[in-house]
Amino acid sequence: MSCCGNGRATPGPTAMPSAxxxxxxxxxxxTASVDFELIDTGRLLVTGPSTGMIYRFAGRxxxxxxxxxxxxxxxxxxxxxxVR
Numbered sequence: 001m002s003c004c005g006n007g008r009a010t011p012g013p014t015a016m017p018s019a020x021x022x023x024x025x026x027x028x029x030x031t032a033s034v035d036f037e038l039i040d041t042g043r044l045l046v047t048g049p050s051t052g053m054i055y056r057f058a059g060r061x062x063x064x065x066x067x068x069x070x071x072x073x074x075x076x077x078x079x080x081x082x083v084r
Contacts, residue, residue, distance in 0.1 A: 032068040037061065040079035049073050 038044055038057035046055045048070030055064045055074070063083060066074055074080050 033065045034068055034071040034074075035063050035083040036066050036071075036074055036080045037063045037083050038079060039081050044077075044079055046074060046077060046080075 036055070036057075038060055041060050043059060044057040046057075047053070048055065048067060050069035050073070051067045053067060053070065055066055055070075057064055057080070071082070075082065
């Protein structure tokens with residue numbers, strides 16, 4: 001009688017290789033953020049030059065979380081201040 005293959009070992013789950021430390025450090029830096037608050041009246045839209053994200057401030061006192069890579073640019077906007 002021929003073998004039907006039921007006795008064969010089935011392959012186990014395949015482990016994904018871990019990311020190199022440099023990649024992990026970079027991704028943490030990229031996900032870091034800073035909160036900014038609108039201190040002027042009205043609304044404000046700002047496009048982050050590094051990420052291309054659009055940040056919408058709805059009115060005075062509105063707080064928006066900004067990618068750390070865009071924060072240096074937003075510091076130059078007089079109507080905004082970082083929240084500490």
